[in-house]
């Protein structure tokens with residue numbers, strides 16, 4: 001089991017693993033600087049980049065022909081962010097995920113609202129690289145608010161709404 005930090009190995013195992021305490025420190029710093037709402041957005045963006053970076057390194061091994069629900073749980077084990085116990089592709093544009101043992105929720109503690117912003121960004125980053133569609137991720141229930149599991153909804157980012165075609 002990795003303890004965190006930078007581990008360099010040949011092949012697909014090579015990536016930077018961010019320990020839970022570092023996520024907590026980053027969240028605290030960002031919240032003090034920017035307030036809770038903006039901090040959540042920055043943590044999401046940072047997680048997204050980490051998920052993308054992980055996938056860019058492991059793509060050669062991950063079969064791009066497979067769906068998100070087939071590939072994601074195996075990759076997710078290596079992130080140390082939690083354990084995916086259920087994943088369901090509702091459509092090509094929506095995936096629902098249940099996660100146990102969220103590292104982020106554990107270090108953040110009780111917040112009365114979903115708090116795994118880095119984690120949901122990470123999920124969206126992985127899904128975006130895997131599918132070549134821009135995914136966003138919402139956390140609908142969270143261990144931080146006293147639930148048993150964290151539930152995430154991955155949805156394709158509504159490009160067409162934001163940038164209407166002429």
Ligand SMILES: [Zn+2]
Nearest residue numbers: 116142143150
């Ligand atoms: Zn959570």
